[in-house]
Amino acid sequence: MPVRQGHRSPRAVLPAATVVAAVAVVAAAAAALGGGGPGPTPVPPDPVVPGAVLNVVRTGAGTLSITPGSAGRVVAGSGGYHSVTWTAPPGGFTGLLTLRVPSGFGPGQAQDPTAPGYWYSAGSTCATGRPEARAPRAGAATVSVRARCGPEETVRLDVNDLRAPTTAGTLALLATVRADGEERATGVPGGATVRVVAASPERLVVSAPRRTPAGRASAEPVLVEVQDRYGNRVPNPDYVVGARAVGRLGPLPLAGERVVTTEDGLGALHGLLLPRESTGAALLVRGRPLQGYAPRLRGESAPFRVVGPPARLVVAAGDRQTAPAGSLLPARAVVRVLDRAGNPLPGVPVAFTATSGAVRASVPSGADGTAGTPWRLGPGGGPQRLTARAAGGPGTVLVATATGGLGALLAPVPSP
DSSP states (O other), rough: OBOOOOOOOOOOOOOOOOOOOOOOOOOGGGGGOOOOOOOOOOHHHHHHHHSSSSSEEHHHHHHHHEEHHHHHHHEESEEEEEEOOOOOOOOOOEEEEEEEEEETTTTOOOOSTTSSSSSEEEEEEEEEEEEEOOOOOOEEEEEEEEEOOOOOOOEEEEEEEEEEOOOOOEEEEEEEEEEEEEEEEEEEETTTEEEEOOOOOOOEEEOOOSEEEEESOOOEEEEEEEEESSSSSSOOOEEEEEEEEEEEEEEEEBBSSOEEEETTTTEESSBBHHHHHHHEEEEEEEEESSTSSOOEEEOOOOOOOEEEEOOOOEEEOOSSEEETTTOOSEEEEEEEEEEEEEBOOTTOOEEEEEEESOOOOOEETTTTEEEEEEOOSSSSSSEEEEEEETTSSOOEEEEEEEEEESOOOOOOOOOO
């Protein structure tokens, strides 16, 4: 195929693999926890999708066809090749052939900064001049070539190395032919569909629970997603994924089923069980493909808490206050419920008892582990004590000093 000087010839684009393997948890899963392997390697190409390659419009004024390259699909972030061909009618043709490229496509290695990629005219005997590209900062890019064709001669306009979007999805190309100021033919409504598919798998993204109970299997599964470098989920060969957990005090033993991802690149770890408390645990995962040509992958979850039963009750606010006997203290008495690792525990009932005066009898701890009560001092002067005790045992004491003798009569405790 002759190529206009100064421009690249088309090149093949390797799409992502779509290999579907049976989903099963295999006995060899434990072996999947081995170290990382070699870097990404090429994967087999997709099969050609019938009917996805060519759109043709035949009119009395000639024939227009749009051919997206790579069987109508390109890999996210990589170059793509597309062409539009116009076959002149029996009376010949003099006019303009234009290909409109969606704004989702970006520039390749273009020498011309105004062009979306390498543009060239090939296989044409009647094109005149170099193709003219327009690539505004926003919106679709276009490339046009003028032609003077005899009866049934063809002019073909090709686009090479046009960079696909990094997000997988579908885009449409549109071509038009104009002669003597009139539009002679337009591509099929919607144009030629170009599907952008995910690139090769490069990482595991782990979605761990924000908190999980120590010593008990978590009811919330850990999701593991296979992604390409742009964050697209990759339809991939199945991966057996092994996980281990680490905390601030070192490795944490881990129990639970291994993950085998499905053909859409998503899997789940059920029965996550960590034996002891931790304030900053994380899951480290490694995946080994069941198909030998795919790369080994790694990932790490965001930190999460492994929580145990109440072990400590600490004063958060309201201790060591001084106020007239019988009056309401200016600050509420607040305590925080913690486990052995220092994780705050929500939903734990805390009982309050005052040696003199009035407080709320029981308050559940909030999301930050705190529970509080207003505290009205009793009528006697001197130190007064408030005992807070969490369900399950741990307690603490707050002290306030009452001044002024008997003070006012005891009044009801206001709502917080």
